[in-house]
Amino acid sequence: MLREIPSILSPDLLHALRAMGHGDELAIVDANFPAQSLAQRCLRLDGVSATEALSAILTLLPLDSFDPMPALTMEVVGDAAQIPPVVVEFQAIIDRVADHPARLGALERFAFYQRARSAYAIIQTGEFRLYGNIILKKGIIQP
Template sequence: MLRNIPPILSPDLLHALAAMGHGDDIVLGDANFPASSLGPTAIRLDGLDATDVLQAVLSLMPLDNFVPDPALTMQVVGKPDEAPPIFGEFQKIIDETADHPAPIASLERFDFYQRASEAFVIVQTGETRLYGNIILKKGVIG
């Protein structure tokens, strides 16, 4: 047992977070996200909401403050300016939890998939809300 670690973070995810370096990306994908087919290691957290996982991850991992867009969501297909409610929840969690809060930017669907394919790890959550996907860039602990 360890203290002060959110219990929803699995041993595999804790290992991935510790192994990631500055500038590495982690993807939190919803239940529909093609995590296993994109290439990076996929860690499953079935039954957990992406918002809960985001909160837990950011409680341990610094968000990069050396890049303009350390947090990215996937744009709604055909409606790039639309922001599903989960985007607001993601932003609130980043504002309240990240050591370097930043506004969330977005990527077109296939650009998001490309970026995800180059990530260090993809975490497949049980999130059922559409567009419940976010990419985070790991920062430095000062």
Template sequence: MLRGLNPLLSPDLLHALRAMGHGDDIVIADANFPAHSNGQRVVRLDGITATAALEAVLQVLPLDSFVPDPALTMEAVGNPSEIPPVVAAFQEIVNEVADNPVKIAGLERHAFYERGRKAFVILQTGETRLYGNILLKKGVIKP
């Protein structure tokens, strides 16, 4: 056990977050996301919601301030302007916890999968809400 860290940050997840460099991506994925067939590295948090995982990750991971969209979610198929409830919850967490709060942007489903394939790590959660997927680009901690 370590003091000051969210207990959802497992040893494998902490290792992945620490090993990531500036500009690397992490996908926090729902239970339906094809993580193992798309990811180079997969860390599992079965039984944990994507919103709880996002909150834990943002407590230690800086968001990139050098790109326009450091937080992306998968757009609803057939209705890209729809904001699913889980995405609204993601936005609240980004606003409250991120070091660099931003408006979350959307990415078409297949484009999201393509970005996910290139991510440093996919964090597979037990999230059952549809569209419970978010991609974050790691930033730097300024001196």
């Protein structure tokens, strides 16, 4: 165990977070997401919600301050204006935990899949709420 590192973050996930560079992206996805078939690297956090994963990851991962939308969610199919409760929670977590709070952007379902496919890693959670998916762009730590 290490101090001040959330215990839900596995050694493999910690390695991925550390290995990522500025501008690399990380997808945190729900249990229904086709992570295994899309991911370059698929890491699992079974039994952990997407909101718990986001909160833990943002304690370590800086968000990109050069990108006006360093966090993207998936739009509701057929109703892009609808904001699911899990996405409302994502925004509250970013506001509370991120080093660089930012407004969430959104991508159409298949555009989200394409973006996740090119992510450094996809973190498959045990999240069962629909649309519990978010992509984060890694920033830098200012000197």
